[in-house]
C-alpha cells in the first residue's frame with residue numbers, strides 16, 4: 001500500500017518531518033540517497049579517533065532539539081562558556097559576561113567593545129527569535145560586518161573575536177552574512193551553552209531516527225525526478241527506475257539538491273569548510289573551549305582540543321585537535337596539515353601535534369546574504385512541499401523546525417484529500 005507521504009532526504013529536516021508525521025498518525029516512507037541518515041551530520045572513525053565532518057556544536061537554547069530527543073539517550077559534553085583569545089603575543093580568556101560578570105574586566109577585548117557587546121546583548125534578550133529571523137527577510141537587513149561597524153565595534157574586536165569566532169560559526173570570514181542571522185546566533189550563544197554529543201555529531205540524527213520503524217526508511221534510494229500530481233497522485237522516481245506515489249511528497253533536501261530536482265535554475269552556491277584534524281600525545285591546554293588566534297593571514301580560523309570536551313573522541317592518552325579552515329589557500333591536504341600544525345605549535349610549543357586527517361565539506365551551509373530569507377524555492381509542482389535548513393537560517397534548530405512545519409502542512413494536505 002502507498003504511504004500517505006513520501007519524504008525525500010533523511011537529514012535533520014526529513015527526520016523531524018517523519019517524527020511529526022508519526023506523532024500525527026500519518027503514514028510515510030523516507031527515501032535517502034546515502035547509506036545512512038544524517039545528511040550533513042556525519043562522524044567518521046579513524047585510528048580510534050571520532051572525527052565529525054566539520055566542527056558542529058549544539059546549543060542548549062535550541063528548544064526543538066530538546067523536545068525531539070528524549071533526555072538520557074544522548075550524553076551532552078558541555079563546553080566552558082568563553083574562549084581563549086590570542087592576540088599574537090599572549091593568550092587571554094574571554095568569558096560570557098552573563099555567566100561571569102568579571103569577564104567585563106578582562107583585557108581580552110577593549111573595554112568600549114565589551115560595553116557595546118553587553119548593550120547589544122540586552123537588546124537581543126528583549127527581541128524574540130522569530131523577530132530576529134524575520135529580519136533576515138527584510139530589505140533593511142545588512143551584512144554582519146556592516147552591522148558591527150555601524151554599532152561602533154573596533155577593528156581589534158573584528159580581528160580578535162568577530163572574525164575568528166563568528167567567521168567560524170557562519171563559515172564566512174568576510175562577515176558578509178545577514179546581520180539578522182548573526183543576531184539570532186549571538187542570542188542563542190548568550191542564552192545557552194554549547195555542547196557536542198558524546199559519540200560524535202552523527203548521534204543526533206541517529207537518535208532522531210531510532211523511533212522510526214525501519215521498513216519506512218529506505219537508504220541508497222536516489223530520487224532523480226518528480227512527477228507532479230494532477231489527475232494522479234504526485235510521485236518521485238529513483239535512479240533504479242522505481243516510482244513512489246503518495247498523497248503528498250516532502251522534499252527535505254539541501255538547497256542545491258532541491259534546485260537540481262525541481263530544475264529551478266542554476267545550483268545555488270554555498271559555503272565550504274575544511275577541517276584539519278591533528279593529534280597529540282600531550283594536552284595543549286586543559287579548558288573546554290575554543291582558541292581564537294588573531295591574524296588575517298592565518299590558515300586556521302579557530303581550533304579546539306576536542307578531546308577536552310569529549311574524552312571519548314580520542315583513544316586513552318592521546319588528544320584530538322580540530323582546526324577550522326575557511327580558505328585552504330590552494331594547499332593540498334599534506335600542506336594544510338603541516339601549516340595548521342605549525343600555526344598551533346607557535347601558540348603551544350610544548351605540545352607538538354601530528355596530522356591525522358583532513359576533511360573537506362564542499363557544501364556546508366547556503367550563502368545567507370542580507371535579506372536572504374526573502375527568496376523562496378522555485379515553484380513546486382502540485383502535491384510537493386519543501387523543507388530544509390536553507391528556509392530561514394542554516395542551523396540544527398531551524399532544520400528541525402522546518403521539518404516539523406512541513407509535516408503539519410503535509411498532514412493537513414493528506415486529510416484534506418481523504
Ligand SMILES: Cc1cc2nc3c(=O)[nH]c(=O)nc-3n(C[C@H](O)[C@H](O)[C@H](O)COP(=O)(O)OP(=O)(O)OC[C@H]3O[C@@H](n4cnc5c(N)ncnc54)[C@H](O)[C@@H]3O)c2cc1C
Pocket residue numbers: 008009010011012013014031032033034037038039040041053054055056057058221222223224252253254257261273361363364365387388389390394395396397399
Ligand atoms: C561543517 C558544518 C558545520 C555546521 N555547524 C553547525 C553548528 O555548529 N550548529 C548548528 O546548529 N548547525 C551547524 N551546521 C548546520 C546543520 O548541520 C545543518 O543546518 C543541518 O544538518 C541541515 O539539515 P537538513 O535536513 O536541512 O539538510 P541535509 O543534512 O543536507 O539533508 C538533506 C538530505 O537529503 C539527501 N538527498 C539529497 N538529494 C537527494 C536525492 N536526490 N534523493 C534522495 N536523497 C537526497 C541527502 O543525502 C541528505 O541526507 C553545520 C553544518 C556543517 C556542514
